[in-house]
Amino acid sequence: MLTLLLRRLVLGAITVVIVSLLIFAGVEALPGDACTAFLEREAQGALLEKCRVDLGLDRSAFTRYFEWAGGAVRGDFGMSAGGTERIATLVTDRLKNSALLAACALAVGVPLAILLGVITGLWRDRPVDLILSTSAILAMTIPEFVSATVLILIFSVWLRWIPGIVVAPADYPISAFFPEIILPIIVLSMVMTAHILRMVRSSVIEVMASDFVQMATLKGVPYWQVVFRHALPSALLPAINVVALTVAWLLGGVVVIEVVFNYPGMGRMMIDAISDRDLPVVQAITLIVAVTYVGVNLTADILTMLLNPRLRTYHMRRR
């Protein structure tokens, strides 16, 4: 068990290293560097040389990769290209904001999705299932910017309940984002709920038709106990991985939503960094997103294994 955990951790670390190499190589391959971007038209001759020496860009790519990667491990991503700010401070604020949005969306979306998924699964093909399943498909197919715009139109323009965009800068405390954050949460949980709901529904249907659920019924176990004690533990296991993917997606920055609502999260930062050609920031964000994906998926796999007795025995036996 412990060996398995260790093995998965090592594999995850290798993935992250490979991703970091790819990011670094990708940025290296681009024409120009921080100095050409910073000096713009004056980027030539002695000035350019001096800038490069100052920033250490004259050294070999090999040395610079290790310097960058070594810094990243310590949480130090260097300075942003444009100015004097440390990337770490910038990213921390943005990450905090993205995490806030993700946490709120998850807190709303996951319980709702599981509840509705179980309801649609248990009442399969009944009116309640038809209505909810159709709405889920609608929620999935409508592009986020459309639903976001419609919500702004209704709640901000017509009803004037909630402001349509976030005005607080990134480094403001959490409380500054309420109530503006409510609309992005609604849009995000709509998409998320739809995905998880459909998965939970089909899983519930499958498990409710299984032999052990029939057996529990014929053992005289009351219906709701059959559902909660016998069926749901098996039916909800596959949901863990879908939720994990959603978490990674949310933390990685939901670009469209953040742009529409002017929300200062990772997605917006990414877009801004790309348009400013702020390559160190792009590098840092990409790396953080990669680590998040690996970490969240690893957690989900381990959770699934811990909660599924069959997998648990399988791995114990192997080691």
Next chain:
Amino acid sequence: MGASPLIQIKGLSVGFTGLSGRTLPVLHDVDLSVARGQSVGLVGESGSGKSTLALAAMGYLKSGLRLLNGTVRFDGHDMFDQRRTGLEAIRGGQLGLVPQNAGQSLTPTIRIGKQMAEALRLHSPLPRADHRARALELLEQVRLPDPEAIYRRYAHELSGGQQQRVAIAMALAGDPDALLLDEPTTGLDVTTQAHILDLLRDLAQARHMAMLYVSHDLGVIARTCDRVMVMYAGEVVLEGGTRDVLRAPVHPYARGLLASIPKLADTHLPVALEGRPPAPGEGRTGCAFAPRCALASDECRAAPVAMQTAARGMQARCLHHERVAALPLGGTGAAPVHTVRDGPPALALEDLAVCYARPGFWDKLTGAAPPVATVQGITTQIARGETLGLVGESGSGKSTILKAIAGLLAPLAGTIALDGNTPLPPLVAARRPAQLRRVQLIFQNPDDSLNPRHSVAQILAQPLKLYHGLGGPALRARQEALLEQVRLGAHYLDRLPRQLSGGEKQRVAIARAFAADPDIVLCDEVTSALDVSVQAAVLELLNDLKAAAAATYVFVSHDLAVVHALADRVAVLYQGRLCEIGPTAAVYGRPSHPYTEVLLGAVLEPDPDAAPRLLTNDAADLAPPATGCPFQRRCPRHMGAVCDTEVPPPRSGPDGHVIYCHLPAEALEADMAPGGTAS
């Protein structure tokens, strides 16, 4: 209360709504009653409605099914006119169910102990504090070793026999007055099956329970029931005392069914029933069996046949039951073909060993002891035209040997040689097409082995194109000839596997194997997934092909009677080691290895007077022992230290009959010591 039966079903009809919108019945006007202390068997083939009937007795219908007519009463309660709470009190309480597949019927996420405690919480009057003790007591009662350990386990951590015992213990938790048993032993080894049936019999007697057994296996019914009801196409066609029904059945279907069961004492092949049963819900005018019946007259086809009282108080749904009774019992089947030809052996195995567990990088680094091989020391030769049967319980390595021959598993050691001297590369990937052509495999389940999106023509064309380069009219002619050979018409070429019945699918699988024109055909439990009457037809077909195509078979089966019917030589395997090998008659006769004796003793025959001979304490081992005789831990004739430490020597008899045992031949000749057997 004593006078009225506990379970009483009257005029029950159950059906579903077909795609056309019409109501299609799957049970037609069924009557059934079981009294306290009585055990009734429901026999029939798949699709006969026997399981539907048993579940209906609990007031339960699978989704899609509807009650059309009739009543189901349990102890006076109408099971289809109950509130949910009423049903919940009866189910699992007074009326227990032992499900068909215990492995899938136990909740995978809840420990056995908790599931037992749940049953007690719902149905037992005992205070909660005593539940644990009671659960352990029940587990002990179904003769599970180490109940404490079982209590803490999950279902998947138990063997098939243990899971079935747990399911029985759980059914007993509610202290039931009646037990429904839906194929309680299907899928278990013969020895486990015999033990579980004995256990159920004892329990029924001790608790004076009413039992309703559902089974396709007349041997199981013969062992356990007082009365038998034979079902065909959703109707009861014959009802009577077990002895009468098995000895002198007065319905032609029951007769055919009985004749299609292979028996140990019979050297002939079982006789197949012609035709196929109507699909559930198919319309009918007269007797449902008339299209397959040799005695059918116009009268039979004109109107539904009512139950008739026949000889010895049997009830038969047959107008000609008197003529049926006068027929000789069990027409003799074809004689098995034995065509051993001279020349080099078709296949030679030399000291074959197979191991699933490969030492990983970590094991090599730490120098861990190598795992004990799954199969070891298999040396034998198979002559051209010969059939070698491999028998043994699950885990005996019989399928593993087939996989190694087919090149699906690389052997750990030893050689596999064609013609006795051409060694085959260990894995399929390394074998040349000419070598691949010569070894063909037929799988247990044709549903899995035939591509569902390929038509029969495509399925047969693949080997023909690949190995023989056929095309155009020649291909078509060969396809038709192959179908002819497996007794399917040319019109089957355009069908997809799902449009075929189980037996027809297996015929297509056989035709595909023979399309390659193989020297050796490996048969892996090819009849286990089929109904007995269909199984008889497939055995007949394999036998005919043996005569026509001089096929050499390696035939794996857990069913000793099936192997007996077809094989020329038999190898008995335990834990992947040879126990006994020799001509069929010699292996099934005396002298024999103690394990062969145990296996043969556990076979259930459809004969009310035959009782299996069982070992008192019998449980299969999980892994082969590191030294000595593989059967040491279960052997009723264990001799002491020599069995545990030394590999038993081969004791040779006439005709290449070899027994691997420390006991001298004279001792093996004698019957088992009485101390080692149970009644």
